[in-house]
Amino acid sequence: MASLTIDHVGKDHGATRVLGDVSLTVADGELLVLVGPSGCGKSTLLRCIAGLEELSRGAIVMDGVDITRAEPRDRDIAMVFQSYALYPHLSVRDNLAFGLKMRKTAPGEIARRIGDAAEMLGLDALLDRRPAQLSGGQRQRVAMGRAVVRRPKVFLFDEPLSNLDAALRGQMRVELMRLHQRLGATMVYVTHDQVEAMTLADRIAVLSQGALMQVGPPAELYARPTNLFVARFLGTPEMNIVGAAAAQASGLVAALPDTVASVGVRAEDLHVAPGGVGAQVDVVEHLGPEALVHLRVEMIELTARVDARQVPRVGERITVAVDAARLHCFDAAGQRVEGRQATADSPKLGIGKP
Amino acid sequence: MTTSSMPVPAGAPTTTEPAEAPKQTRARRRSPRLKQGQANWVVKIVLLVICLLWVVPTIGLFVTSFRTADAVNSSGWWTVFASPFDFTQWTLDNYRETLFPTGRENGMANAFLNSLVVAVPSTVIPILIAAFAAYAFTFMRFKGRDTLFVLIVALLVVPNQVALVPLLQVYGSLGLNGTFLAVWLAHAGFGMPLAIFILRGYMQTLPRSVIESASVDGASHFTTFWRLIIPMSVPALAAFAIFQFLWTWNDLLIALLFIGAGPNEVVQVNLAANVGGLGQGWQLLTAGAFVSMIVPLLVFIGLQRYFVRGLTAGSVKG
Numbered sequence: 001m002a003s004l005t006i007d008h009v010g011k012d013h014g015a016t017r018v019l020g021d022v023s024l025t026v027a028d029g030e031l032l033v034l035v036g037p038s039g040c041g042k043s044t045l046l047r048c049i050a051g052l053e054e055l056s057r058g059a060i061v062m063d064g065v066d067i068t069r070a071e072p073r074d075r076d077i078a079m080v081f082q083s084y085a086l087y088p089h090l091s092v093r094d095n096l097a098f099g100l101k102m103r104k105t106a107p108g109e110i111a112r113r114i115g116d117a118a119e120m121l122g123l124d125a126l127l128d129r130r131p132a133q134l135s136g137g138q139r140q141r142v143a144m145g146r147a148v149v150r151r152p153k154v155f156l157f158d159e160p161l162s163n164l165d166a167a168l169r170g171q172m173r174v175e176l177m178r179l180h181q182r183l184g185a186t187m188v189y190v191t192h193d194q195v196e197a198m199t200l201a202d203r204i205a206v207l208s209q210g211a212l213m214q215v216g217p218p219a220e221l222y223a224r225p226t227n228l229f230v231a232r233f234l235g236t237p238e239m240n241i242v243g244a245a246a247a248q249a250s251g252l253v254a255a256l257p258d259t260v261a262s263v264g265v266r267a268e269d270l271h272v273a274p275g276g277v278g279a280q281v282d283v284v285e286h287l288g289p290e291a292l293v294h295l296r297v298e299m300i301e302l303t304a305r306v307d308a309r310q311v312p313r314v315g316e317r318i319t320v321a322v323d324a325a326r327l328h329c330f331d332a333a334g335q336r337v338e339g340r341q342a343t344a345d346s347p348k349l350g351i352g353k354p
Numbered sequence: 355m356t357t358s359s360m361p362v363p364a365g366a367p368t369t370t371e372p373a374e375a376p377k378q379t380r381a382r383r384r385s386p387r388l389k390q391g392q393a394n395w396v397v398k399i400v401l402l403v404i405c406l407l408w409v410v411p412t413i414g415l416f417v418t419s420f421r422t423a424d425a426v427n428s429s430g431w432w433t434v435f436a437s438p439f440d441f442t443q444w445t446l447d448n449y450r451e452t453l454f455p456t457g458r459e460n461g462m463a464n465a466f467l468n469s470l471v472v473a474v475p476s477t478v479i480p481i482l483i484a485a486f487a488a489y490a491f492t493f494m495r496f497k498g499r500d501t502l503f504v505l506i507v508a509l510l511v512v513p514n515q516v517a518l519v520p521l522l523q524v525y526g527s528l529g530l531n532g533t534f535l536a537v538w539l540a541h542a543g544f545g546m547p548l549a550i551f552i553l554r555g556y557m558q559t560l561p562r563s564v565i566e567s568a569s570v571d572g573a574s575h576f577t578t579f580w581r582l583i584i585p586m587s588v589p590a591l592a593a594f595a596i597f598q599f600l601w602t603w604n605d606l607l608i609a610l611l612f613i614g615a616g617p618n619e620v621v622q623v624n625l626a627a628n629v630g631g632l633g634q635g636w637q638l639l640t641a642g643a644f645v646s647m648i649v650p651l652l653v654f655i656g657l658q659r660y661f662v663r664g665l666t667a668g669s670v671k672g
Contacts (some may be wrong), residue, residue: 052566073572083565089585099571100580150571 002063002153002186003028004049008058011044018044021057026154031187035197036207037233038342045207046156046190050079054088062153073102079156082163084139086131092142093127099150110149116349120182121175137168144179151217155187160198164307171197194234198222206230228334231264237292239264239328240302250298252322260337265327267292267305272312276321281291281312295320419640420444426637448641452628460617462645465624469603469649471534472613472620476541476602477595479507483542485591489579490555491550493565503554509547517543518611525612536612541602549594556590557583596657600650621646
């Protein structure tokens, strides 16, 4: 187990800047999720930690030791690849043993660790098979097993679940959490899937265009996104973002300070309530226990999360209100404006009618 | 039925079309199948003709090699099919005489062993070196890598004959002429550019993440090469090995130049000498030709499956 410090790390590919200037620390035993849209540099950052890419700037420190220039094999990390990267000509047992043999582990110890990992991941019956004879989920498990047997200081996961179907992905997500709880290991996990990020992470680091947007526990990122990008990126459905002028004109929100350029409202903070602003129901998406109602307030398109028992019909005119305490305000640069003074004087909602 | 007169959007399902539609689709469906069937027959006939063209001389060779000198000189090989059970026309003497000739000391048996001694190292040496080179060109980063590779590929264009005279001079000064080592080196050198080119091309198709995974797992380049790349490259290695082996086995020019006739002479040189020396001995030549063909045939039949099988299946998704 170890802590990991990423210190002003940057990476250029020729003239293109893949990573700007990223600084992060991963605490001992923490699961940090790097999340962002494709091309944001999250995989590059992970590969830098693994030593598969050379840094252009900055340093990586593990347990107080600078490993910036160390070879991948000298770093004591294990990595699970998106494509699994199993050794095709070796049996599952030999796949698991490979890393240990490379490190000259005693045969008895190798057998014991393979036994442990196989039991933990349910691979007992598959040990003598070749990767080609396994299903996607089983291959994924072998790839994780190969990391687990190594007992490395840090685990790296590069979108390990993205090749699985939805049901299996949910199942493996739970197994991953179990694994993390059981091993208590330091893990860095890369994904573009914000649901995966929210469910797995101790802390999330959101990246965009090679720059770190925000780092923090999932709940904090969800509740207090520091900028528009994070606000939009986390949460399904996407947060409703409305220009401040339009929002005030429509009566959705009360008077805002001049610094606020746009406001954001999560779908669950937009309530169908009597005495609110008039809205027209466009589309209804039923999700089972609840429904997403796409509606229009004048020309503003909004999405509200509504309890399944109170779903309005398409075309119906309803009134909606914003939970002002949970309004997110952003300035012209897209940075969060602390909303206390912005919203305190506008209590629950704007009751102005059309 | 007002609905049928309504304009149907492009790409709409055909079920909304009126009753004549099924007939049309059936006709449309049948015609390509018919064409396909015809094409199959044409292909089959062409293949059959090509096979016959190829096989007839070989059969002639094969039949002749078992006929007595008298029979060979008096009638064509195809006449045997009229009376295949007339055993006076059959003999094994041709093979005995070719393999262990009574008059000369260097028979085909000796040449056969020499050919193996030449062909096996001439295959193994370039493949081994080329595999190392291909690994470096694919997975290692060093200055001038691409330039070096282009240079090696450019050597493919240079005809081997250009190097023959200089090689003879060098070998002469080193006292290598007439030795097996001379031919091994020549074959290795001539085969190397293509070997490197083919193997690098194959290694580039290997999933990079597997190699990266190995490096994270703690494998050095050397172990990665032996434990992963070589087993995963077996199809390419086998394919090239087959070609290189057949080339070196069938080669006359290099063997004649650097070894020539004598105790070290190879099958092809021996065979060529038979043509000159035994110009009249048809039956002996055909026997010799068959001996020289056995190994290529076995090699091809035995290793053919490596062309088909891909070992990378299952390492990555899919």
